[in-house]
Amino acid sequence: MPSAIPHSTLPAYEQIKSYIKKQISEGHWLPGDAVPSESALQKKFGLSRMTVNRAVKELAVEGVVTRVRGSGTVVAQLHQISSTLQVRDIREEVLERGHTPGARVLLVEKVKADKALAQIFEVRSSSTLFHSVIVHLENGIPIQLEDRYVNPQSAPHYLEQDFMVMTPTRYLIDHAPVTQASYTISAAPATRAQAQELAMGEGDACLLMTRTTISGQSVASHARLLYPGTRYRFHGLFAL
Amino acid sequence: MPSAIPHSTLPAYEQIKSYIKKQISEGHWLPGDAVPSESALQKKFGLSRMTVNRAVKELAVEGVVTRVRGSGTVVAQLHQISSTLQVRDIREEVLERGHTPGARVLLVEKVKADKALAQIFEVRSSSTLFHSVIVHLENGIPIQLEDRYVNPQSAPHYLEQDFMVMTPTRYLIDHAPVTQASYTISAAPATRAQAQELAMGEGDACLLMTRTTISGQSVASHARLLYPGTRYRFHGLFAL
């Protein structure tokens, strides 16, 4: 009697997951408490071990439980409020909100890498880099000042793009497949020039995201993304 | 001939994952390109379909590929630079850095919910709430101003805690199991009072995280966490 999918019902492994999450969220199983072993759950639900294993393994990936081979499964100690922070193309983000994206290209140029840039890109000082500065708009209002350097080796035709319609992020995604990226989020006051472009006051609080992406073996791009603190925020959601 | 784990080597499914990720990161397969079907990979690697399925399924969960039932698997369009942003207990974070945590308790009180708080907590106006304001220190330097409201129903003994040694976050994790949490990250200027507690200037840029956690059926806590923009940042890392 294979395939016990009860038709129009949740998959069996989802039911096991729900059961376990319910016990935890209702406080019956506290952090550190043991979760029934796979064989126990197998008997309880009348399912094969592979199915039970999938359910509990996914909960472990989600950080709900902790598994130790040879020892057992326990309710995770730290219900870390972790969730994937989506870092996406700003233009697509605006479109998704049903608003009108826009861009003002302030600068597109070649530059020689100074010491700091050379270190970030792991190239010799005075190597050529591409540089662009763009203000992104949402319904005509500035929401991001993008100051970006690009490695010519990763995207030789970067400077020829029309950044009014194709954002640098989008172009790089398509032409320099990302293998790694690191970012930091902090806060910074707007300089006089930045404040002017973002239509805010000098010294006003901004969100600053710096992002470095690696494509293949080389550093492809380094960007400083400045958001008006009052007009932009990152969201996250965590659900058991 | 079961169990073809080649001993001291990566699991078979990891090898398939590596193979696919390598093709993508080397640019052989571009976003939108088809990934070989499970049956094709099965033949290529000489593995059972379940093993192949696990490999590709995990890549789908990680956002590397997109799968459509009946259609096939393609390289994901947007290599979203998404990574789990860990939101953790500040004290544990400081300890992990090998530094000395500290705290100054500025305020611990009962309050009547005003309209805004009543809405957040989904209780009647003028219901009782707990309120605490604490400055968290790292090596004696202020790094977070925590202004938190707590639902008495979720943590009746909240006010009796010694927040010098047990952070509110930690206490709530242990006593009000989190089932959901939502947060936003934005930037804000420090008010005069905030600036004083955080040892910075009035109006200086701060990172502001607001976080609301739900435990069971009720809103357990709402916190405004203010970080000096120059002394604190969130990190993230994404790797294919």
Next chain:
DNA sequence: CAGTGGTCTAGACCACCGA
């Protein structure tokens, strides 16, 4: 319709942990 991925089974061998 054939091909795809989604789910499931009933076994199996293994590495590891704690008693």
Next chain:
DNA sequence: CGGTGGTCTAGACCACTGG
């Protein structure tokens, strides 16, 4: 040592997609 989770197999039925 027995029990745990980690991995794997060789089948299977199903829902869905596309031509």
